[in-house]
Amino acid sequence: MDIKTYKKDLFYSYTLGTFPTIEMLKNHSNDALKVYIHSSFKNKEIINLINQFRNQCEVEFNDKMINKLSQKENCFVVGIFRKYQSKLDNDHHIVLVNPSNMGNLGTIIRSSLGFNIKNIAIIKPGVDYFDPKVIRASMGAIFSCNICYFSTFEEYIKAFPNHQIYTFMLQSKHTLQTINFEQNKNCSLVFGNESSGLDDNFLKYDSIIIEHSKKIDSLNLPSSVAISLYEFRKQVK
Amino acid sequence: MDIKTYKKDLFYSYTLGTFPTIEMLKNHSNDALKVYIHSSFKNKEIINLINQFRNQCEVEFNDKMINKLSQKENCFVVGIFRKYQSKLDNDHHIVLVNPSNMGNLGTIIRSSLGFNIKNIAIIKPGVDYFDPKVIRASMGAIFSCNICYFSTFEEYIKAFPNHQIYTFMLQSKHTLQTINFEQNKNCSLVFGNESSGLDDNFLKYDSIIIEHSKKIDSLNLPSSVAISLYEFRKQVK
Numbered sequence: 130m131d132i133k134t135y136k137k138d139l140f141y142s143y144t145l146g147t148f149p150t151i152e153m154l155k156n157h158s159n160d161a162l163k164v165y166i167h168s169s170f171k172n173k174e175i176i177n178l179i180n181q182f183r184n185q186c187e188v189e190f191n192d193k194m195i196n197k198l199s200q201k202e203n204c205f206v207v208g209i210f211r212k213y214q215s216k217l218d219n220d221h222h223i224v225l226v227n228p229s230n231m232g233n234l235g236t237i238i239r240s241s242l243g244f245n246i247k248n249i250a251i252i253k254p255g256v257d258y259f260d261p262k263v264i265r266a267s268m269g270a271i272f273s274c275n276i277c278y279f280s281t282f283e284e285y286i287k288a289f290p291n292h293q294i295y296t297f298m299l300q301s302k303h304t305l306q307t308i309n310f311e312q313n314k315n316c317s318l319v320f321g322n323e324s325s326g327l328d329d330n331f332l333k334y335d336s337i338i339i340e341h342s343k344k345i346d347s348l349n350l351p352s353s354v355a356i357s358l359y360e361f362r363k364q365v366k
Numbered sequence: 367m368d369i370k371t372y373k374k375d376l377f378y379s380y381t382l383g384t385f386p387t388i389e390m391l392k393n394h395s396n397d398a399l400k401v402y403i404h405s406s407f408k409n410k411e412i413i414n415l416i417n418q419f420r421n422q423c424e425v426e427f428n429d430k431m432i433n434k435l436s437q438k439e440n441c442f443v444v445g446i447f448r449k450y451q452s453k454l455d456n457d458h459h460i461v462l463v464n465p466s467n468m469g470n471l472g473t474i475i476r477s478s479l480g481f482n483i484k485n486i487a488i489i490k491p492g493v494d495y496f497d498p499k500v501i502r503a504s505m506g507a508i509f510s511c512n513i514c515y516f517s518t519f520e521e522y523i524k525a526f527p528n529h530q531i532y533t534f535m536l537q538s539k540h541t542l543q544t545i546n547f548e549q550n551k552n553c554s555l556v557f558g559n560e561s562s563g564l565d566d567n568f569l570k571y572d573s574i575i576i577e578h579s580k581k582i583d584s585l586n587l588p589s590s591v592a593i594s595l596y597e598f599r600k601q602v603k
Contacts, residue, residue, distance in 0.1 A: 148583075232469075240589050243578040273581055306600055339596070341480035344510055346385070348592065352477050355589035356596045359576070363543055 130163070132209055134198060135261050142259040143209045144269065145199050147175050150208035152269025154182045161186035163209040167195045170205035179206070202265075212259050215275040217248040221315055221365070222292065223354065226252040226282060227322040234258060235266020236351040242270040244358035249276045250285050250317075282319075292317045294334040297357060298327040299347060301336035305357060308337055310364045318357055323350050367400070369446055371435060372498050379496040380446045381506065382436050384412050387445035389506025391419045398423035400446040404432045407442035416443070439502075449496050452512040454485040458552055458602070459529065460591065463489040463519060464559040471495060472503020473588040479507040481595035486513045487522050487554075519556075529554045531571040534594060535564040536584060538573035542594060545574055547601045555594055560587050 135142055141162060144150040154161055164179055168190050179188055186209075198207050223241050228234050234256055241249060251258065258276050279285040286294070293311040296319045310316060319334070321327035326347070339356055341348055348356070372379055378399060381387040391398055401416050405427050416425055423446075435444050460478050465471050471493055478486060488495065495513050516522040523531070530548040533556045547553060556571070558564035563584070576593055578585055585593070 236586050236589065239582055240585060243582040243585050245579045245581075268583065270582055305596075342482045344482075345476055345480040345507055346505065348477055348480050349473050349588070351586070352473065352588055352592035355585065356592050359542075359593045359596065 132163075132194060132198065134200070137257045137260070141209055141211055142264065143198055143207050143261055145202055145204045145207055145261050145265050147172070147206045149264050149267070149269035149272075150206045151175070151178060152272045153208050153210050154179065154185075156272035157210060157213065158182055158185045160211045160213050161208060162211055164188045165191045165194045165198075165207045165209075167205040168192050175206070215277060217250060217275050217277050217289070219289070219315060220248055221246050221361075222248045222250055222289070222317040223358075224250040224252065224282075224285060224317050224319040225255060226319065226327060227325075228255045228350070229323055230350075231256050231260050231262035232266045233323060233349075233351050235263040235268075235271070237354045238263070238267040238274055238276070239270040240351065240355045240358055242273055244362045246358065247274045249274055251276065251278050252282050252285060253278055253280055289315070289317065291315065294319060296327055296331040296334045296336045297321075297339065297353060298331055298336050299338055300329060300332060301338040303335070303337055304340040305337050305360050306340055308335075308360075310361055312365060316361070316365065318354075318361060320350060320354055369400075369431060369435065371437070374494045374497070378446055378448055379501065380435055380444050380498055382439055382441045382444055382498050382502050384409070384443045386501050386504070386506035387443045388412070388415060389509045390445050390447055391416065391422075393509035394447060394450065395419055395422045397448045397450050398445060399448055401425045402428045402431045402435075402444045402446075404442040405429050412443070452514060454487060454512050454514050454526070456526070456552060457485055458483050458598075459485045459487055459526070459554040460595075461487040461489065461519075461522060461554050461556040462492060463556065463564060464562075465492045465587070466560055467587075468493050468497050468499035469503045470560060470586075470588050472500040472505075472508070474591045475500070475504040475511055475513070476507040477588065477592045477595055479510055481599045483595065484511045486511055488513065488515050489519050489522060490515055490517050526552070526554065528552065531556060533564055533568040533571045533573045534558075534576065534590060535568055535573050536575055537566060537569060538575040540572070540574055541577040542574050542597050543577055545597075547598055549602060553598070553602065555591075555598060557587060557591055
């Protein structure tokens with residue numbers, strides 16, 4: 130098997146670094162294809178942990194391959210896995226409309242899992258969530274979440290018609306500081322693109338603004354999501 | 367004046383992009399040295415705005431210089447400014463112990479200003495806050511804040527002996543979700559390095575953990591700071 134540097138249309142992707150690789154093995158061992166370890170890597174505990182998965186996938190010391198795949202990053206372990214599909218559970222969701230930055234998406238997945246929301250919908254166009262940059266920023270949290278693309282927001286709504294929809298947007302008049310989240314329904318927290326946010330069509334849902342000083346234009350997207358997750362989980366256990 | 371790509375020991379730095387450049391001009395026009403505009407840039411409103419500062423600094427169309435300074439970034443306006451020193455006000459502070467990532471520092475400065483905390487202490491070693499990468503991630507918020515280095519945390523404490531110190535750390539037993547912030551004193555919200563956090567010595571202050579699922583190791587630093595700022599400002603107006 131000749132492993133190429135990542136492209137969206139490949140059937141596999143890879144984890145850069147020990148932490149994401151172990152999360153991949155623990156949560157998706159059936160999809161694991163191979164683990165490469167750098168010959169200078171001497172952490173026995175982690176090598177033993179990886180070796181426990183030798184039944185599911187090959188483990189190989191291969192510096193050349195690590196250097197090729199990790200490019201500029203300083204990295205000693207790389208895990209190759211078959212991309213898989215997941216379905217969203219009927220539970221609370223994070224919905225990202227047209228996310229465009231891979232690091233941001235990874236950070237959001239990490240926060241989301243941190244506040245026990247394991248289901249993330251991405252409305253297209255949006256970045257490729259299996260890109261190694263997303264996986265790395267997620268610190269491997271991606272392997273404990275269900276992530277699913279939808280062509281339009283309407284398609285998402287059709288699939289989950291009973292969800293209570295909250296849209297986070299600067300145009301809203303209702304502040305997160307004063308909102309009471311619905312306690313008895315599954316909720317969807319919806320966020321727009323990094324530059325353009327959500328358009329006025331989303332005002333018809335329960336819209337929310339995170340009140341902030343006029344000295345800044347907006348908070349950055351992963352920070353907004355993190356704050357919203359925090360407040361949501363304070364109210365909804 | 368021959369402008370070089372940024373290095374820490376240069377007496378100047380620069381803003382990449384219109385938004386940070388305008389923030390620099392508005393808040394630090396005395397330190398502005400030059401603004402370069404790309405010949406393909408046609409936004410008259412912004413060009414007019416920049417031209418209002420012609421008394422303070424030269425404005426020049428210079429594609430070569432923009433390409434040189436912006437490197438890979440897609441950018442049409444660059445502002446050169448003289449680095450300046452600032453002093454922290456006797457007000458609430460964010461304190462970052464050994465921050466190591468430029469993008470994170472910029473994002474934290476942006477959130478901090480968003481929640482009206484304009485004073486940021488950095489305990490050395492820490493990244494260079496005048497690096498163009500920090501300025502860009504801050505979206506220019508850096509020019510509305512006071513940022514100051516301290517050699518040690520003890521030096522910081524000596525300078526602000528009456529501040530109520532809150533240290534955010536995974537080792538704490540007191541959750542942000544239940545804490546009552548001091549209402550009648552200036553507060554310092556203290557955060558550790560991205561990888562190593564704060565060591566146990568910081569437990570002697572009022573320590574706080576942002577409760578999160580065990581599925582993740584920790585929240586990312588800018589997300590933790592954003593959540594803490596949000597809760598702090600909910601309580602302390």
